[in-house]
Amino acid sequence: SYTVVGIDKECFKENKNIRKVTLPSTCKDIFLNAFLDSSLEELTLLADTVRVGEAAFSGCSSFKTLHFEGVFTDVGGKAFSNTKVEDIPLSYSGVKNVNFRQFEIISESAFGRTSLGVVDLTGVQEVGMGAFYNAGVRSLNVTDVGILCHAAFLSNSALTKNEVIGLETVGT
Numbered sequence: 001s002y003t004v005v006g007i008d009k010e011c012f013k014e015n016k017n018i019r020k021v022t023l024p025s026t027c028k029d030i031f032l033n034a035f036l037d038s039s040l041e042e043l044t045l046l047a048d049t050v051r052v053g054e055a056a057f058s059g060c061s062s063f064k065t066l067h068f069e070g071v072f073t074d075v076g077g078k079a080f081s082n083t084k085v086e087d088i089p090l091s092y093s094g095v096k097n098v099n100f101r102q103f104e105i106i107s108e109s110a111f112g113r114t115s116l117g118v119v120d121l122t123g124v125q126e127v128g129m130g131a132f133y134n135a136g137v138r139s140l141n142v143t144d145v146g147i148l149c150h151a152a153f154l155s156n157s158a159l160t161k162n163e164v165i166g167l168e169t170v171g172t
Contacts, residue, residue: 003024003026004023004024004026004027005026005029006027006028006029006030007023007027007029007030007031007035008031009032009033009053010032010033010034010036011031011034012034012035012038012040013033013034013036013037013038014036014037014038015035015038015039016039017039018035018038018039018040019039019040019062020040020041020042020043021040021042021043022043022044023043023044023045023046023047024046025046025047025048027046027050028047028049029051029053030050030053030056031053031056032054032055032056032076033053033054033056033058034053034056034057035056035057035060035063036055036056036057036059036060037059037060038060039060039062040057040060040062040063041063041064041065042064042066042067043057043065043066043067043068044067044068045066045067045068045070047070048071049070049071050068050070050071050072050073051072051073051076052074052075052076052079052080053076054076054077054078054079054107055076055077055078055081056079056080057079057083057085058078058079058081058082058083059081059083060082060083061082061083061084063080063084064083064084064085065085066085068102070102071104072102072104073104073105074104074105075103075106075110077107077108077109077110077128078108078109078110078112079107079110079111080110080111080114081109081110081111081112081113081114082113082114083114084114084115085114100120100124101120101121101122101123103121103124104124104125105124105125105126105128106121106124106126106127106128108128108129108130108131108149109128109129109131109133110128110132111131111132111135112130112132112133112134112135113133113134113135114132114135115135115136116132116135116136117136117139118137118138118139118140119132119135119137119139119141120141121140121142121143121145122141122142122143122144122145122166123143123144124145124146125145125146125147126146126147126149127142127145127147127148127149128149128152129149129151129152130149130151130152130154131153132152132153132156133151133153133155134155134156135153135156136156136158137153137156137159138156138158138163139159139163140153140159140164140165141164141165141166142165142167142169142170143165143166143169144166144170144171145166145169145170146170146171146172147170147171147172148170
């Protein structure tokens with residue numbers, strides 16, 4: 001009989017029984033360490049907008065599938081680090097070809113140590129320090145990114161200057 005508006009900090013932290021979760025359209029916040037080091041494999045978000053707190057899914061080594069067609073208004077530091085999320089589903093994206101246009105802010109280390117491939121950050125307001133550290137990025141579009149912080153793409157050995165589009169349009 002309660003309306004779920006958020007997943008509280010550490011709510012499912014280290015939960016080894018949780019595998020698949022669907023959050024209702026009323027759930028707009030996933031707080032700090034909400035699923036940290038859990039056995040989560042698949043998550044469906046039905047809200048139009050969602051904020052993801054720091055380390056919300058960090059260490060969910062089985063987390064591979066995310067169903068979400070809304071907008072992430074903020075992604076906290078290390079939110080998806082050490083996961084196996086290969087596809088941030090949009091109606092037009094494919095596996096390992098992620099379009100982050102649905103993000104406004106991507107915080108420090110948010111997608112560190114993931115496996116992404118092609119990343120499109122067109123129009124993202126801010127990309128934090130180390131946001132895509134060692135994330136397997138091999139092609140990148142940063143057209144009209146507002147702020148691109150230091151070391152945002154550190155340790156992506158396949159990513160060369162020739163594979164980056166729009167660097168001259170980055171604000172800061």
